[in-house]
Amino acid sequence: MYASLKSIGSYVPEKIMTNKDFEKIVDTSDEWIVQRTGIKNRRIAAVEQTTSDMGALAADKAIQRAGIDKNDIDLVICATLSPDHLCMPSTACLISDKIGIRDVMAFDLSAACSGFVYMLSLAKAFIESGAKKNILLVGAEKISSLVDYSDRGTCILFGDGAGAAIISATDDKNRAILDVHASADGKYSDLLITPGCGSKYPCSTEMMNEGLQYIKMAGNEVFKVAVRTLTKDVVDILKTNDIEPEDIDLFIPHQANLRIIEAVRNKLKFPKEKTVFTVEKYGNTSAASIPMAINDAYEDGRLKSGDLMLLDTFGGGFTWASALVRFGGN
């Protein structure tokens, strides 16, 4: 039995925040942001809109496209670094409730931007072991709730949104998740961190006044490790599976920074037309980035049944992961 990525869906909030909008709140320019990151726009959720609201809308679309009954879903996992509630209930429980799935296992996964590919690894194991048959994976983020809009080094990078996929059992290897490599190294934890609101710095007025509830990032150092790790990860997974770069139909990297994507793409000699870029219009949506990019390729007609996708991601922790996935949808 194999695990197949049977369908994809996404949701983006209506509000668009442009680089010009950032010029009004921090000392930056459209030119700087485009040149250093490739980002032009990002979507920002409405004040009352939560991560689970967006995740549920993306999930509805994925379920509909999979053509399955939602009652046949036997596991719900949500990857997010911006859950509706810090400790409990999990965002996966809230999404399950919003779409009317009851009495099935539901939990969140914390791996920052690598969350969606980490979940693919779990879904593959659950299905190949025979424990589950239809799994709903959601990557959803309201990162605007974690961003310090006075810190020009981070605020310009992030956006909100959600992506979802149904992973189902199949006996067809040509429509299966072939392999997932996922890894982490906690020695880099301080380079990309939301220090506050956990057990180390519990919520307090002092903690909030210091701004420890917001994302802090040593951008330049993150950049260098990201390029090195993303490249190595791709080389490793292709070699392990005896697959050549030219066998890949679509290279779908984490959408954090156009310069990171281009550095990795050039090192690996992937042609531009086989690479998916969404960073320009959505910015970095962390755990939602990869499923939103897969969804864009699907809706543009670039992703076809049986196509071999190479996913590659990197995030806080540091965590990183890559996957070889044959698209099982229609």
Ligand code: ACO
């Ligand atoms: N506008 C104008 N100037 C700026 C801005 C801005 N928005 N932000 C920083 N600068 C300035 C800095 O203050 C610095 O000025 P100085 O030389 O006077 O000190 C100068 O620009 C250069 O700063 P760097 O940080 O060296 O700029 P860099 O070229 O590295 O670009 C960036 C910064 C865009 C953040 C880049 O480092 C990056 O993309 N890093 C990786 C981000 C990432 O991939 N994160 C991983 C995933 S995220 C996750 O897991 C949640």
